[in-house]
Amino acid sequence: MFEKVLTRNFSLPRSESIDTYLANGGYQALQKVLREYTPEQVIEMVTASGLRGRGGAGFPAGRKWAFIPKDPQIEKYVCVNTDEGEPGTFKDRELVEKDPHQVIEGVIIASYAVGAHRAFVYIRGEFFLGVKRWIKAIDDAYAKGFLGKNILGSGFSLDLSVHRGAGAYICGEETALIESLEGKRGQPRKKPPYPASVGLWGKPTLVHNVETLANVPHIINRGAEWYASIGTPKSTGPKIFCVSGHVKNRGIFELPLGVPLREILYEYAGGMAFDKKLKAVIPGGASTPMLTPDQLDIPMAFETLEAAGTMLGTGAIIVMNEDTCMVDVARRLMRFFAHESCGHCTPCRTGTTRMLALLEDLEHGRGKAEDIERLEEIASKMRGLTFCPMGDAAANPILSSLKLFRDEYEYHVKYKRCAVAA
Amino acid sequence: MQPLEAKIADPAKRSMLLTALYIAQEQYGYLTKEAIERVATRLGLPVADVYSMASFYSLYRLQPTGRYVLQVCEGLSCHLVGGADRLVDYLRKKLGIEVGETTPDGLFTLQTVQCLASCGTSPAMRVNDALYENMTAEKVDELLDTLRGYHV
Numbered sequence: 001m002f003e004k005v006l007t008r009n010f011s012l013p014r015s016e017s018i019d020t021y022l023a024n025g026g027y028q029a030l031q032k033v034l035r036e037y038t039p040e041q042v043i044e045m046v047t048a049s050g051l052r053g054r055g056g057a058g059f060p061a062g063r064k065w066a067f068i069p070k071d072p073q074i075e076k077y078v079c080v081n082t083d084e085g086e087p088g089t090f091k092d093r094e095l096v097e098k099d100p101h102q103v104i105e106g107v108i109i110a111s112y113a114v115g116a117h118r119a120f121v122y123i124r125g126e127f128f129l130g131v132k133r134w135i136k137a138i139d140d141a142y143a144k145g146f147l148g149k150n151i152l153g154s155g156f157s158l159d160l161s162v163h164r165g166a167g168a169y170i171c172g173e174e175t176a177l178i179e180s181l182e183g184k185r186g187q188p189r190k191k192p193p194y195p196a197s198v199g200l201w202g203k204p205t206l207v208h209n210v211e212t213l214a215n216v217p218h219i220i221n222r223g224a225e226w227y228a229s230i231g232t233p234k235s236t237g238p239k240i241f242c243v244s245g246h247v248k249n250r251g252i253f254e255l256p257l258g259v260p261l262r263e264i265l266y267e268y269a270g271g272m273a274f275d276k277k278l279k280a281v282i283p284g285g286a287s288t289p290m291l292t293p294d295q296l297d298i299p300m301a302f303e304t305l306e307a308a309g310t311m312l313g314t315g316a317i318i319v320m321n322e323d324t325c326m327v328d329v330a331r332r333l334m335r336f337f338a339h340e341s342c343g344h345c346t347p348c349r350t351g352t353t354r355m356l357a358l359l360e361d362l363e364h365g366r367g368k369a370e371d372i373e374r375l376e377e378i379a380s381k382m383r384g385l386t387f388c389p390m391g392d393a394a395a396n397p398i399l400s401s402l403k404l405f406r407d408e409y410e411y412h413v414k415y416k417r418c419a420v421a422a
Numbered sequence: 423m424q425p426l427e428a429k430i431a432d433p434a435k436r437s438m439l440l441t442a443l444y445i446a447q448e449q450y451g452y453l454t455k456e457a458i459e460r461v462a463t464r465l466g467l468p469v470a471d472v473y474s475m476a477s478f479y480s481l482y483r484l485q486p487t488g489r490y491v492l493q494v495c496e497g498l499s500c501h502l503v504g505g506a507d508r509l510v511d512y513l514r515k516k517l518g519i520e521v522g523e524t525t526p527d528g529l530f531t532l533q534t535v536q537c538l539a540s541c542g543t544s545p546a547m548r549v550n551d552a553l554y555e556n557m558t559a560e561k562v563d564e565l566l567d568t569l570r571g572y573h574v
């Protein structure tokens with residue numbers, strides 16, 4: 001049995017309170033850092049741990065921290081990305097609702113390492129309980145002297161505040177998040193420059209996912225070597241997998257990166273609900289290409305999923321059984337992308353709208369054979385052409401579903417109905 | 423008319439815009455013309471700019487809504503376990519309104535939303551700011567009864 005790291009406090013009574021956190025070793029990493037380590041040493045440790053971003057892209061955290069300019073004259077910021085909106089993903093909400101101090105401790109350590117004195121939580125507007133938990137946790141951290149001026153007498157100061165988003169998936173993209181924090185429409189900026197050099201109000205900014213930051217105190221407490229011993233050489237540490245769809249036990253499971261997909265589905269999620277047959281798995285959230293039952297032995301790590309033509313993404317595993325209509329699935333996913341396309345660039349806006357119209361026609365038996373080709377053409381053309389990765393995100397699941405389940409699309413055209421659940 | 427003012431607007435002040443819109447929405451019930459104008463004046467921003475913000479973000483309401491806004495998740499994980507369209511259809515029939523409409527008594531507005539990050543406890547929906555998980559027809563009935571009970 002894997003020893004839980006990030007979710008170890010989740011089942012404790014009042015797990016969200018600062019007292020529970022402190023009684024279980026909370027804020028000891030912060031004290032250790034402020035007493036014993038220079039910012040450079042913290043960056044070295046995080047680099048050596050191999051920690052990679054948990055927000056979807058898997059960028060090495062230590063490398064990102066090292067990009068932030070060292071000059072103390074330059075103001076810098078840290079942003080906590082709590083915008084979690086990728087369909088299938090529900091780990092950050094749990095982390096914030098059940099153990100917010102773990103994330104706050106990570107934020108303070110990261111801010112110390114990069115020399116930031118101002119940090120912001122950007123939280124999805126829909127997360128009402130999350131907003132309340134963040135605010136209460138931050139207040140309590142101030143009261144105990146973990147935030148504010150001269151933290152624990154170290155001379156290091158940090159202010160942290162909460163900003164509530166207002167319903168726009170795209171604001172999870174780091175540059176759109178920054179725009180939104182500045183009080184603007186959440187439309188992505190051109191990259192480069194990356195936020196690490198030009199971010200919030202033009203200043204170097206470190207943006208991290210909630211789960212990424214939650215790992216940081218543990219790396220300090222138990223060492224980079226311990227952390228790197230978990231997982232695979234290229235994907236280290238624990239990961240919170242979110243399992244939804246047609247399994248017996250849906251929910252989050254914290255396991256080492258590299259755990260085989262089969263083990264997650266059959267040992268932890270209890271196997272298929274109603275003992276139906278498995279048809280397809282989305283391994284890392286709505287924008288990741290699908291896997292089929294013959295690929296279940298794949299280790300759930302960044303490099304292995306990439307080699308299989310898909311992505312670890314957010315670790316959101318959506319399981320579909322034999323009764324699932326794959327045209328319907330594609331249509332539903334496209335509804336999401338068409339709805340959430342920010343409208344800033346034409347290929348994404350018109351591409352998603354047109355694909356949705358084609359998928360609606362196909363699903364409702366109005367589709368023609370050319371429509372399938374048209375769909376494929378739009379999806380493949382859209383990849384790499386859009387201003388931000390949202391275009392790829394929308395095209396990926398469509399292309400993979402067309403590749404794996406083209407016969408179902410053809411069936412829809414020929415018989416004007418689903419091949420399954422007839 | 424106020425491009426200059428927009429240019430000199432304090433960046434820290436501008437970053438209060440999302441919060442200001444929430445406050446105005448709370449006070450006015452939805453973002454009326456007057457609400458938007460007041461936010462614009464207070465933050466020294468052009469009205470068109472504030473309006474464009476309010477229309478970009480889906481949690482801002484530019485139209486009046488019922489006392490309770492029922493937002494049903496139409497995401498894939500909700501659909502796979504019998505939520506999404508099925509839950510929406512149930513509510514449409516039960517309330518006698520279409521998505522986007524409000525019941526004649528002004529109590530309920532029906533909306534659909536994207537994934538609410540409750541996929542492990544789906545079907546999910548929101549009523550105003552509260553989240554409801556593992557929804558079934560029975561639980562919807564109970565919820566509506568409870569909410570109606572506050573207004574008899």
Ligand SMILES: Cc1cc2nc3c(=O)[nH]c(=O)nc-3n(C[C@H](O)[C@H](O)[C@H](O)COP(=O)(O)O)c2cc1C
Binds near residue numbers: 053082084
């Ligand atoms: C369309 C889009 C949506 C995104 N949404 C989120 C999100 O909700 N939460 C998140 O942490 N990262 C999201 N990201 C990734 C962020 O841009 C960024 O890479 C991440 O916050 C960096 O943190 P990490 O290094 O800790 O993963 C999104 C990216 C894209 C392209």
Ligand code: FES
Binds near residue numbers: 089500501
């Ligand atoms: S799909 Fe409905 S909560 Fe995620």
